[in-house]
Amino acid sequence: MLDLMCWKGNDMSDKIWVNNTETKYPEELLNGRLNAECNVIGLIFNDPLILDEINLTTQDFLSIDGRFYFGVARQLKKLGINDFSEVAILSNLDQKVLDQFNLRGGYQAIYNIVSLISVKNKDSILDSITKYNTFIKLYECGFNLLSPMEIGNRTVVPLEFFKGLDSNSILEWYEVQLSKMGTGYDVKLLEDSDVEITDEFIDSLSAGDEQGVSYGCAGEDVEGNPMSVFPFLSNQTLGFVRSASHYIAGFSSVGKTAMMCSIVLALVNNGEKVLIICNEQSSKTWKINFLVFVLYKHFRYMSITKSDLMAGKLNDEDRKMLRAAQDYFNEKFGGMIHFIQMAENDMNVVKSKIRFYALQHGYSTVVYDTFKISDTNKRDRSVASWDELVQASRDLDRYAKKYDLIMLCSIQIAQSFKGVLFLDSSMLSGAKGIVEQLDTLLCVRDVYKEELDPDSKFYCNPFQYIKNDSTGKWEEKEYLCDPQLSWKMVFLTKSRNSENSSSSQSALMFRFMGQFAVFQEKCWCRPKHGYIQ
Template sequence: MAKETTQDIAIREAKILNKEAKITESYFAGLMWSNPFDNYAVYGDTISQDEFVHSIWGFYFDLGRRMYEDGIKSFDDISVVTKVKEYGLDDEFESHGGFEPIDDAVSIVKEHSDNIEAYYEKIKKTYTMKQLYLLFGDKVFVNKDKYDWKRMNRDQLAMFWNDKLNQISLSNVNRYEAENLYIDGDEFIKKLEEDSSDMLPYYKSTLLNSISTGVPRGHVTMIGGFGGTGKSSITAEKYVMSCIANQEKMIVVLNEEDAQAFRQKIVLSILWNEFGGEYIDRKRMVNGKLKEEDKLKIKKAFAKLNELINGNESLIKVIFMEKYVISDLEKIVRFWANRGYHNLLIDTHKVSDESKHDKRWETFVEDMKTIYRMTRKNAGGMNLRTVVTFQLADGAIRNRYLDYEAIGEGKASKNEASIMYMFRTAWSDEYEGEKNELECYKLVKNKKTGEWDKKAFKLQKGKTYYLWFTPKNRFGHTNDNGQAVMVIEPMFHVNHFKEIGWCQVANDKSRRAA
């Protein structure tokens, strides 16, 4: 017996799909006619007649849509006949069998309205397969490796073949999703638990995690700081080390330093956090004048790194973009996201080197919109955990209280972020004994009551502190509605950012640096 060819498989599967489509489309059209007032309101504008494989059911669907738009709420015989004549569709209506086919469909499915979404998705998937077949031929029906078209939904199919073609830009497809506000209580709880499980906690960061519970998937987190204050170093420890510790695939996109410079930060973080406070003189790493004991520590750090990633050397990909062009960035991210890399760090986001706008801020905002579209979990997005670092405006260095005014290029970019953090160095007059001395506190658990008590402390002279602001937070409070400002002690020599406690900074725009 001759081996079945790709064409044979495609013909066989297409026949099966065509047969199933006939049933699905009749059921869907029947449900639309059985309750036109509700169903056409939901699906009337989201599917078209040419998406039906069988013209008869596309005809009945479109006829029903036109009657619904004309205000017909119930498709009785008289109303239908009147409208068919008005539309000049008498011959086509009779050629399809008149009332009989649609009446039969309505009688079969009118008690099963809950299935309409499933029928809708099957029609959409069948149409997707039809279009893919026109583009790629028989191979779309042949399962191979991880590709199984029967198990994949229409979005997964489009993403798979988009990756092959690398031409179709899903981010330009405008979609929306409608859900009932009411759902079953158990389903609501399940969704909460699923969303919580998608949170990636920041690495060994109790206080930072208490603000947002971690890095959310499907959302953009923006972290702003002034030039040279360590945005890369902070994200290396808090975010990249978390992906390493949790064995989460990640791509790190750099445009200011290369992979080797970034590795230095990770080595220092591993030595300090995983080996009880070991460290190497960072200057010797930079100038290459390592001692033998330094080399041993570095080897130990990489052995630990290999252990943490469970031997998966490709777990974290570091990509250096010599030219930061947003269209190139999107291609890179989509390529790796299609291979399971769902954590993204962009360090640093800035105005694209190939701006299409006259004003720099317009480019910054539009590029952030692109990053959001890539990140979101629906409407063509890739459901990423995205952290973006950016530089605060130079003029904001005089601002005691950091909020949206401190954004340098394009304040409207804040709309694309679900969480926004900003940090600055503590000012000299905020230290102990100075005129604007900060009242800081730690939360210490009371052994007797079990409650958390506030233990006051002051910023000590001779030390450097960062104040970590939260201007936006869809997963908790912001500074404007109760979230305290976090106090961090940066330890650059070991790439560690020690969380000290909390403080309140007055939101007084008149209190700026002289």
């Protein structure tokens, strides 16, 4: 416990709480709260940059001193001060505020708190105040916090039970309880019925209801032609099925994000509302990809590349076309894509955001870039990293089924497999066990120059299927890939709706125009099994 002498009011009043808090809320809800608020203030004065990371407001503090010190911290931060030293505080507060500061013990009082706080405990300190505020909001909404009830196999007071949980887990617990009320619904069951082939089921098959959402086309260009994304691949997998997980795996910098960007636009074109959660790239990267894709695919304008945009190398015509692309994107895709960038990779936060945006805002597709283990300070050290990935993939798939989502994730292939020619699920970084949950797994890699050389032992034999007009049958015809271009090889590692690459011994080949974030489906190939230096 911290020394809270400076939190027992000033010499003008012995009040601790604001606005008759003691009469408004039961004593049990306030027990320990003063210490939580004190810890947060100590944390902020220890590291003022935390104010840029949190969404706390004055109303999140119920103690008089808590609100005062938070207001002081926010005022100093607005002045651009990032080191709350005694000199900085005394030099930048107006006299009225400074008088109140001195009445509370001056700098020594706040120093006594700061000296006992470690920034390493930031997450638990911030979660503590969030938890206490959650208690207040639940109480105000009429939820039972104080009367004993059955939880598991024992009778406990909910408030005492919740003190052992973090703030996200508390909300999840209530959500599970609410989902069971009045419907006889068991959260573990998605279906519970006799198996009978009904007329309605046959009609749904005839209507194509069992097919997933297509990611083959993102709309039409200025001439009315389709803006192709991955039409053939989408047909192969029957689109992305709802209530299922679909992963794109590849080595670092292979183009997974660019691939995701074009898929997002195709999904929005088919009515999906897409939530993007990213722990690596910022929204700027995605916006640039969206813009160059629209410029190339919709307007057929090729004078602006990604590097031009990033370097600001634009002439008057370029700026005009960029405005046109902006207007088109906002009109067609605006309001249908929401982006979240995470400073730290924390699966609890990911699940919380998915639940919130699915339930509150009707988002139907989640794109998670990149799926990986939690950051070091977020990890449970008692759990192996591969086991954590498997559990996280199960959690995401459970959310996909629970909220009827398309769950689309990118994941890294371990760098130790760089050079292996035929990709499969055993190469996923950390955990091949995640494949069990997946409906679709696509593995992507660069095509090596040797694979495009007919005289090389690594030649991948590119071919297209061409329909023979006389026989009406589809026949293989050799396709020559220009080795001067950039090529990607896509393995259909797992698909519940089509033959996979391991069975067919084939893969798709895409031409990749990275400067426009555009892929073009060109042909099939038969990659060798082996390793290339």
